Every structure is written in structure tokens, then in C-alpha cells.
Amino acid sequence: MAIELVSLPLPPSADASKFADFGKEVRGVNPGALSEDEFKQIEELLYKHSALLFRDCELTPEQQYALTKAFDPTSENYGHGNNKTEGTKKSILHPDLKTIPRVPQVQLIGNGTVHDHEGLAEAKLKHPSHTTFHKTRVSPADEAAGATRFYRWHIDAALYDLNPPRVTTLYGLVVPQGTPQVCRYDDGTGDVLPVPLGTTAFVSGKTMFDILPPELKSLAVRTRVRYAPHPYVWMSAAHAMPTGLGIESEGLELSYDELPPWKEEAVKTLPVLWKNPVTGALHFQVHPCGAAELIVAPLPAGAKREGALYPDGAHIKDLKTVRELLYKMQRPAIAPALVYPHDWREKDLVVFHNRGVLHSVVGAFAPDQVRAFHQCNLAASDEPAGPSAEDVERWA
Template structure:
């Protein structure tokens, strides 16, 4: 069968001009049984479009793991380590992930009391909610919600960020749309399907920056806290889900699980797409502890430049304010793709090129079951080239 492509079903709120290359629905092939030629084509399509949707797919955990691994044959363990989250009860991720026993690279996530499933006994699933993580949760009525936390799937300590994430829907509860409120004084809000996963393009996030912030983005590196999901678990997120409030509530480093400096991750702020060569602004704002900014390259204009001599920003509020200034424009309602899940949807997304967020609240009796798979990569992300720095700095 030939692969057919169709645009993703954009909501009326989306600025279609910003989604001309982002996202495609793939038809005509079974993603669990791709031929080598089809797999190669799907890989190229993913890096070109950053998100691929397959509808009405029957996919076993073994097939999902094999498909995910095909993007990085040297990868093996789940993105946070096989069965590792279950051993870190203090991690903010701990309540939300249940490992499929025979395929530990695949996690069961969702909401409600799930029946015995793929070797797991009946288990209570917990859908992440902003009401337990944001500093000022919005609780006016059940028809409103917020973005929970904008992120990429990555341990950000010891293990490298996965190249792709695969997300497969098994049970999708039905219900009215909700209004996702930003509650940041802008009046921004977004109509979203119940339990949507929201996506934004890291390429767009970089492209829409003004020149002085593009210059910072290509010169900067983000240093993440050790065990960042334990470090942030006692802190509160901002109302947009885009980073943490600075209240001094992060767990002190001496109280974290044992860690070493070699495991601490420092990544470029912009990551280079291996197929298109585009730069993607790729930062998990909740986990960043420090920003390291290189000086302007020799010969670059210093007129209007920020941090022309470079900088090491250690003050958390300064770090977070700068990242927020650069990232907030890209989560504007017109730039968000909120996926309207159907049962047996499979979404592949370029985990090194986009950010995503859980959205929405469910009633306790609304059963939602998804399989998620991502694999700690065998390589580090590639940052901007010297030519990129010269072009933008």
C-alpha cells in the first residue's frame, strides 16, 4: 500500500499559516507492520512534520516498542529508565506511570480504575491535573481547565532525551469540551477537547523570536537540576504550565537521591532537526537550574545585543523570566494543536522538536487508558552549527 498524507484536523483557533508543515495524518499503512521502505518513509515524514497521526490502529505493546525503537536502534530502556520511576516515590511522575510487565519500555497512563490489562492487575490510574501542581489552581467550574506542564519526554539526568514518543489511545472517555484558561492577565483561553494532549512546535517557538532573543537562543545552554522531577516535586507551576514559580520550594540538592556531576545534563537551548536542518527551541522550563550564554562571535554586531560578553545566569527567577519571555509567545492559542483523541489513535511525535502538555480534568469514574513509549536515546541532541550562530547572533 502507498502511504497517503492528510493535514491534521486543526481547530478554528489555529493560525493555519503556522501549521503548513506541522503534523500529518498517515493513511494506507499499518504502523505495527511497516516494511523497511515504509519505515524509512515514516521516519523522514516525522522529522519533516514533527507529528504523525494514525487512526483506528490495532497495536500491541511489543509493536509499539518496536516502532519506537526503529527510530534509534541502539536505544533500549524507557526514557526515564525501565521500572525506575516506580522506585522514586518522590518524583512528580511517580503516580502517573504504570509499567507493562512484559514490555517495560511501554507505560500505561490514564485515569480511573483500569481493569487487569497486559499483565497488570486492576490499577487506579491518575490523570495529572493542574489542581495538584499549579500555585493558584483554577477551580471556578468543571468546564474550565489549564495546561498541566509543558515539557518534552526526557529524564534530563544521566539518560539522553528520546528522539520520538509514541502515544496510543485504548480507552477515551467522552464529554464536553473544556476552556483551557491561561490566567496570566492576557485573557488568553483555548477551547479544548476533553483530555486533549496539546502540542506546540519548537521550530515556530524559535522562528517567531525577535532578533535579540534569537541571538540568545543560539548562544545559550540550559543546565538541568540533578533528578529534576524529584527536585521540582515540592514546587508549584505557573498558571500557563510553562515553568515554575520562584518560591524557594525546590528540594535542596543535598536532599535529592544520590547524584553525581557526571550525570547532570547541559543541553543547547536550540536543537537541530536531523533531516530539515531547522532549529527548534527545546527547553523543559521546569527543570532548568542555570543558563550558560556564550559571548557574541567575533565580528557580530553588539548593537541591541543581550549578554554580548556572555553570562552564567544562576538566579532562578532571572533564568525563568528569560525562558518564559522566549517561550510564552509560542503557546498562544493560535499556535497550539490540541489533539482530539479517538480510541485506537496512534500519535508519533518528534520529542526533540516539539513541546506538549497534558490538559483537562476527568471525573473519577471516567476511564482513560493510553500506552506511552519513548526510549532514552543513544546520542545527545545536536545544537546550532557555527554557521547558525553566525547567522542569528
């Protein structure tokens, strides 16, 4: 049976014209047992479409790990390191992940208590919610009526020492059904997005760059981001913005000397734009919560200076300025019409290009609602490629 592609089930809120190339459902293959030729087709499709959905999969942790590893055969460790999350319980990721003992690259995530699961006698899972991370929260009364928020827009990446994974695989084992919710942006725009309960929301990094005005395209193509050491520990006392797109500047981040031991050479400085290895497109790929500094290259010789931002280059260390610039560039792409909120079914497998999309957990579950997913991503064998000299000439 030949591989068949079907459009993703877009919600009425989505602008279909912006999803012409984003996301496909794949039929006709078993993702847990791909032939070499089938995998090559799937690999190319992933980089072209950013997210692939496989329905009704039977997938063991070993098969999920093997599939994920096939995209980067020399990778070995889970994206944040095997059997650890930043090596400390201070990390904000620590409560969200439980490692499958025999396949430490695969994590059990979800909500509620799971018994006798893949070598885990008991796993108490907690679906991360904006109520514990944002500066403000939806009121309990509004939450009871179905209002919620994005938790945190991000890329799956340690952002320290380890390279950002190329792909993430997410497999739904137990998916509770319930009343849909309304995701509120609560940023003064009035934006809201109807979402299925417990959706994973995706946006395209390519679209994030494509819709920018020329002066912000110029800034993006010339800029690199320096992330904080141990960023998930660094931000552990801070609060997120109501859109989940970055941190409020309240001075609550830990000072660098309060962090676990760190080395300068392990600190990550990455391009704002990551180049797609198949299409050559540029994807705006910044984890706004972990960003600490921006390093802007000057305009290339002969470039138009009128209206340009930082034409002579800059090293921006003021955290508030860093966050405001990133928010200005990233916020347009999480508008309701540009978000794909996946409506999970049991045995859904979503494979996404972690270097081409941003995603967010959404919503909240009651303590007794059991949800169980397997997640796998692997710290990559290389850093993401940034814009080429030709890209800089074109966009700067």
C-alpha cells in the same frame, strides 16, 4: 497502497499558516508492521512534520516498542529508566505511570481503574491535573463549568543521566467522551483555548524559535541549559505557573543535598536549540520546569553588539532570572493560535518528534471516567545536536 498524507484537523482557534508543515495524518500503512522502506518514509515524514497521526490502529505493546525503537535502534530503556521513575516515589512523575510488565518500555497512563490489562491485574490511574501542581487553580465552580488549564509544558526526558528520547509514541485505547473544556491561561493576557476533553496539546519548537525577535534569537542560539540533578524530585514541592510553562520562584525546590545521590557527570547541560537531523531547522527545546542555570556564549567576532543580550557571555545561576528569560522566549509560542490540541479517538496513534515539539496534558476527568493509553519513549543513544557554527554566525 501508497502512503497518503492528510492535514491534521485543526481547530478554528489555530492559525493555519503556522501549521503548513506541522503535523500530518498518515494513511495507507500499518504502523505496527512497517516494511523497511515504509519505515524510512515514515521516519523522514516525522522529522519533517514533527507529529504523525495514525487512525484505527491495532497495536500491541510489543509492536509499539518495536516502532519506537526503530527510530533509535541501539536505544533500550524507557526514557526515565525501565521500571522506575527517577528511582524514587518522591518524583512528581511517580503517580502517573504504570509499567507494562512484559514490555517495561511501555507505560500505561490515563484515569480510573483498569482491570486485567496486559498483565496488570488492577491499575489505578490518575490523570495529572493542574489542581495539584499549579500555585493557583481554577475554582471548583469554574472547573465544573468547563474551565481548565495546561498541566505542564514539557519534553519527555529524564533530564538527568539519560538522553532525551528522539520520539514518543502515544496510543489511545480507552478514550472517554465528554463536554469540551476551555483552557484558561490565567496570566493576565485573557488568552483562552477551547479544547476537547482530555486533549494532548502540542506546539512546534521550530515555530517557538522562528517567531522570536532578533535579540532573543541571538540569545537562544548562544545558550545552553543546565538542568537540576533529579529534576522531578528537585521540583516536587514547587508550584507551576498558571500557563504550565515553568515553575514559580518561591524557593520551594529541594536543595541539592536533599536529593537522592547524584553525580556531576550525570547532570545534563543541553543546548536551548536542537537541530533537526533531516531539515536542519532549529527547534527551541527547553523543559522550563527543570532548568536551573543558563550558560551563554559571547557574541562571535564581528557580530553586532547593539541591543544584544549578554554580548560577552554569562553564566546565569539566579533561578528567578533563568525562569524569566526562558518564559519570555517560550510564552509567545503557546498562544492559542499556535497550539494543536489533539481530539483523541480510540485506536489513535500519535508519533511525535520529542526533540522538535513541546506538549502538555490538559484538563481533568471525574474519578469514574476511565481513560487508558499506552506511551513509549526510549532514552536516546545520543544527545541532541545543537546549532552549528554557521547557525551561530547567522543568528547571533
